[in-house]
Amino acid sequence: MNVQPVTVNGTTTDVDAPDDFPSLYLMRDVIGVTGPKYGCGVGICGACTSHLDGEAFRPCVTPVSDTVGKQITTIEGLASPDGTLHPVQQAWIDEDVAQCGFCQPGQIMAAVDLIANNPDPSDADIDQAMRNNVCRCGTYPRIRKAIKRAAAAMR
Amino acid sequence: MTTTESQTSTHPSGTKGVSRRGFIGALVVAPTLTAVVMSSDAHAGLLDPITDPVADTLGDLIPDLGLPEAADIVDLGDLLILSDAPFRYNMRIEVTPDNRVYFELPRLEKGQGISTAAASILADEIGARLADVDVELSDARLDRPFTVTGSSSNVRALWEPIRTVAAGLRARLVTAAANQWGADPFSLVARDTMVVHPDGRTLTFGELTNAASQIIQITTNAALRDPSDYTIIGRPQGRIDARDIVTGQAEYALDLQVPDADPTVIARAPDIGGTVASFDATAALAMPGVIAVAQVSSGVAVVARTYHEAFQGRDALAITWNPGPLATTSDEDIRNTLRSADVELVPSGGLFTKTIDATFEFPYVAHAPMEVMSAVADVRSDSAEIWYGSQTPVIALQAVALAIGLPQSSVTLHVPRSGGAFGRRLFYEPAVEAAEISKAVGQPVKLMWTRNDDTRHGRFRPMSINRVRARMVGRNVITFDHRMTAAELDLGHGFGEILTAAAGQTLPAGFSQTAFHTTVSVPYDFGVVTQLLTEVPIPVPTSSWRSIYSGTVITSNEIVVDRMARRLRKDPVAFRRDKLSDERPIAVLDRAAEMADWGRSMPSGVALGVAIHVEYRSTCAYVVELDTNPEIPRVTNVWVAVDVGRAINPKGLEAQMQGVVSDAITTVLRVGNRLDDGRIREGSYGDFLWARMDHTPFDVQVDVMPPTTGEPGGAGELGYPTCAAAIVNAYTQATGQEPNRFPIFRPDIPDYSEVTG
Numbered sequence: 001m002n003v004q005p006v007t008v009n010g011t012t013t014d015v016d017a018p019d020d021f022p023s024l025y026l027m028r029d030v031i032g033v034t035g036p037k038y039g040c041g042v043g044i045c046g047a048c049t050s051h052l053d054g055e056a057f058r059p060c061v062t063p064v065s066d067t068v069g070k071q072i073t074t075i076e077g078l079a080s081p082d083g084t085l086h087p088v089q090q091a092w093i094d095e096d097v098a099q100c101g102f103c104q105p106g107q108i109m110a111a112v113d114l115i116a117n118n119p120d121p122s123d124a125d126i127d128q129a130m131r132n133n134v135c136r137c138g139t140y141p142r143i144r145k146a147i148k149r150a151a152a153a154m155r
Numbered sequence: 156m157t158t159t160e161s162q163t164s165t166h167p168s169g170t171k172g173v174s175r176r177g178f179i180g181a182l183v184v185a186p187t188l189t190a191v192v193m194s195s196d197a198h199a200g201l202l203d204p205i206t207d208p209v210a211d212t213l214g215d216l217i218p219d220l221g222l223p224e225a226a227d228i229v230d231l232g233d234l235l236i237l238s239d240a241p242f243r244y245n246m247r248i249e250v251t252p253d254n255r256v257y258f259e260l261p262r263l264e265k266g267q268g269i270s271t272a273a274a275s276i277l278a279d280e281i282g283a284r285l286a287d288v289d290v291e292l293s294d295a296r297l298d299r300p301f302t303v304t305g306s307s308s309n310v311r312a313l314w315e316p317i318r319t320v321a322a323g324l325r326a327r328l329v330t331a332a333a334n335q336w337g338a339d340p341f342s343l344v345a346r347d348t349m350v351v352h353p354d355g356r357t358l359t360f361g362e363l364t365n366a367a368s369q370i371i372q373i374t375t376n377a378a379l380r381d382p383s384d385y386t387i388i389g390r391p392q393g394r395i396d397a398r399d400i401v402t403g404q405a406e407y408a409l410d411l412q413v414p415d416a417d418p419t420v421i422a423r424a425p426d427i428g429g430t431v432a433s434f435d436a437t438a439a440l441a442m443p444g445v446i447a448v449a450q451v452s453s454g455v456a457v458v459a460r461t462y463h464e465a466f467q468g469r470d471a472l473a474i475t476w477n478p479g480p481l482a483t484t485s486d487e488d489i490r491n492t493l494r495s496a497d498v499e500l501v502p503s504g505g506l507f508t509k510t511i512d513a514t515f516e517f518p519y520v521a522h523a524p525m526e527v528m529s530a531v532a533d534v535r536s537d538s539a540e541i542w543y544g545s546q547t548p549v550i551a552l553q554a555v556a557l558a559i560g561l562p563q564s565s566v567t568l569h570v571p572r573s574g575g576a577f578g579r580r581l582f583y584e585p586a587v588e589a590a591e592i593s594k595a596v597g598q599p600v601k602l603m604w605t606r607n608d609d610t611r612h613g614r615f616r617p618m619s620i621n622r623v624r625a626r627m628v629g630r631n632v633i634t635f636d637h638r639m640t641a642a643e644l645d646l647g648h649g650f651g652e653i654l655t656a657a658a659g660q661t662l663p664a665g666f667s668q669t670a671f672h673t674t675v676s677v678p679y680d681f682g683v684v685t686q687l688l689t690e691v692p693i694p695v696p697t698s699s700w701r702s703i704y705s706g707t708v709i710t711s712n713e714i715v716v717d718r719m720a721r722r723l724r725k726d727p728v729a730f731r732r733d734k735l736s737d738e739r740p741i742a743v744l745d746r747a748a749e750m751a752d753w754g755r756s757m758p759s760g761v762a763l764g765v766a767i768h769v770e771y772r773s774t775c776a777y778v779v780e781l782d783t784n785p786e787i788p789r790v791t792n793v794w795v796a797v798d799v800g801r802a803i804n805p806k807g808l809e810a811q812m813q814g815v816v817s818d819a820i821t822t823v824l825r826v827g828n829r830l831d832d833g834r835i836r837e838g839s840y841g842d843f844l845w846a847r848m849d850h851t852p853f854d855v856q857v858d859v860m861p862p863t864t865g866e867p868g869g870a871g872e873l874g875y876p877t878c879a880a881a882i883v884n885a886y887t888q889a890t891g892q893e894p895n896r897f898p899i900f901r902p903d904i905p906d907y908s909e910v911t912g
Binding site: 021022025026028029030032034035037038039040041042044045047074075076078079085089092093094096098099100101102103104105108123126127128130131132133134135136137138139140141142143144 | 265266267268393394396397398399400401402403404405406407409410412418460461462463464466523524525526527572573574575577603605606806810813814815816817818839840841845846847848849851852853854855
C-alpha cells in the first residue's frame, strides 16, 4: 500500500498509487473528476490543464507525489460554491467561445493563470501564454477576446 | 390518420439512456403533450400527406433548361435530405408539466452548434423561450435510417420538419387554452412558453400540456409562422450548452459513468493495417491494475482499472506483428502513382488563346479532433448497449450488431456529444472494437484510442493532385477544366444506413462520382467547364475532411482564378466580380472587400488575398491579411462575408466561419501527414503541428448577410477552402511566389523546401 492523500477541489481522497502515477488518471479514473481531459497524455496539448496551489499545471505529466499536501483545482472547482462563475468562465459565455468544448476546461484554467500573473495582457502576451493549449475547432479569436474581457472585468 | 400521439411520459429532461421503446409503444391517454412521430408516411397530422417527396422536390429543383453543373441543381445535401425525406418527421418533441420543451435531436453535436440552432428553430415556432428548451441527442433509431451528420446539411434537413411538428404542437396548446378560457383561439398567441389572452391572462405550456395532449379537434391554425414574427431565429444566440462546457459538466463518451466499464486501450500494429501474428500476455496480466487482455481484429486490447495501468499493460505485451498492406509504400510512391495516372485535359493552345496550367499537390491530412476516438460498450449475451459519438449512428449500430452476432433490434447505440469530428466520425471503428472487446472479456469497457493511435491509425483526407487548365481569348474565359486525381475517398458510410453503405462499399466509383458531381461547381462564367475525378484505390484509410472533395478542388480553383486575373492584369476582386453573374456571391465579395478596405497600401511583405465559394445553397467571401515577414507567414486578420440564405443563429454561423481559419492556416502553412514504409510518421500535437494561438489571426470579423433565399443553407464546410485559397493568394501577392504544393511550409522539417520541392 502506498496511500496518497489527494485534494481535488477541496475534497481529499486517499488513493493507493505509486509515487509516479500521473495525476490525470487518478482524477479521472479513480476519483471521478472528469473536467480535465485527455488530449495527448504527454503535456503538449493542454486539455487537462488545472491548477496546483493556484498555478497552472499539466496533470497528465505530473506525478501524484508532487500533488500531495497541495490543493488541486480543476474546472469543476473554479466557480464559487454558490454557483457564481469565475469572471473568466463568464467571459467565455459572454463571448460564446466554445465550439466542441473539449479543450475549453484547459483553455480556461490557462487563461485564469495568465490573468493572475498579468492583469492586462497584450496580444503578444496572450500568444505567448496560450500557445501551449490546442483548440482544434479554431476558437482562438474568441478566446483572445474573452481573455481581454475577463482581464478588464477583474482589474 | 393521426401520427401525433399522446403518450404517457415520465421522461425527465436531460436524462440519459431512458428507454424509448416505452414511449413509442404506449398510446394511452397522457399527462403531457408529446409528438413522437413514427411512421414512414408521417406528416404530423397537419399537412397534406406527402406522396412522393423525392420526385416532388426534385421536380421543384430541376429547372426546364439545361444543367450547367450537377451541383448547381441537386447538391449532395439535397440528396442526403431527400434520402431522409420519408423519415424526416421521425422526431420527438415533448412539452413537460414543468414547462420545459424537450427535443430529441437526431444529429451529432460535435461543436458545430446544431443543438442551439435546432433549439432556436423549435422555440421560435412553438412559441417558447430558448432557455426553456432542452436538447438531448437521439439514440440511433432504425426507423430513421438516413441519419447523417455531414455535408453541412443539418440545418437544411431539420429546418422544415422541426417547424412543422412544432407548429402542430403549438396549435394544440392554443386550442387547449382557448377551451379552458372559452376564448376565440385565433385571438390567442403562444410566446415565452405560454399562451397569452388579449386581456393579459396567461397559461404556461406546462399547465396546458395535459389538456393539449387529449385534444381531438384542433380549432386553430397550425400553419408555420411568418418569418416576420421570428424573435429567436436570425438573432445571435449563445450556445445553449455554454455553461455546461465552462463548468466542466459537459459529458463526452469517456466522462460517462457507465457502471463497471473499465479503461481499455488497444496495442496496435506499427503499420497501417498490420495484424497480430502472435502474442504473449503473461507479463501484461501480471502488471498492477490489469484486469484482462483480449485479441481483437485491430490488435490486442488491455482492460485495466485506470488508463495509466492500461498503457503499462499494453507496453508489457509481447506481440509479433504481420506487416500491413503498405509496408513498402511511402508518400512518394503514392504521389508518383497519382502523377502518372492518365488524365486528359482539353488541348492547350488555339488561335489567340492564352492557357493557364496549374497543378497542385495536397498531402494526406488527419482530422485530429481534440477528443480522441473512444467508445463505451456493455455487451451481454442477448443485448448490447454502446455509447459512441457517431455522425452515422444507424450504420454504426448495424456494424456493431454484425460484429458481435446480435440482431440489430438488440443493440442500443447512444450518441454522446463529441469533441470535434470534421468527418472522422462518419466512421465507427471504436464502437465496433469496444463491442468486440466487451464481448470477449465479458464486462463493460470504455475504449480510448491514444493520441498516437488516433493519428497513425485514423483516417485522412486523401492525397490528391489537382490539375487546372483555363483558356482565355482576350478577356473571355472559354474553357475551365479541373482534373482531380486522388487516393480513393472512403464513402462506405453511404447515406447512413446499410443499403447505401453497401453501394458505397461495393460500387465505390459510382458513389464517388455522384458525391463529386453533386458538390463541386464553378460559379463563374468561364465558358465550357468540366471537372472530373479519377480515384486510385490505396489502402490508407480515408474519410471526408470538412468537405468531401471541395477542400482541395475549390482551393485549387480559387488560386487559379487569381492567377488568371494576374495574367490579365486585373484586380482579383474586380476580375471575380466581372466573371460572376449571380448576385449572391457578388454581394459577399463586395462586402468582404469593403470590410477589409481592399486596395489599401500595405507594409512590405504584407498583402491581402481573396477567395469566394458557392456551395450548400450558401456563399461566402474571405479576405485574408498575411504577413510574410516572419519565417512562417502569419495570418494577422480575416474579413468574411457570408450568405447562407437565412442564418438561424448568426453567432453560431460566425463561429463556423472563424473556426475554419485555423484549419486553413494549418493545412496551407504548417502540416500534412507523411506515409513512411506503410506507417504514418506524425503521431501527436508535438509533431503534427496544428495551428495554435500564436499562429492565428488577432481578429476574424464576420458579416452575416440578411436573409436572401429565406431558406437556411449549409455553413460548416463552406469557409474552409475559401480561406485556404485566400491565404495562398495573399502569399503570392506578397512574395510573387506561386506555390503548387501544400503545405507551403513545414515547421517540423527544417529542409522541407529541398526535400520534395
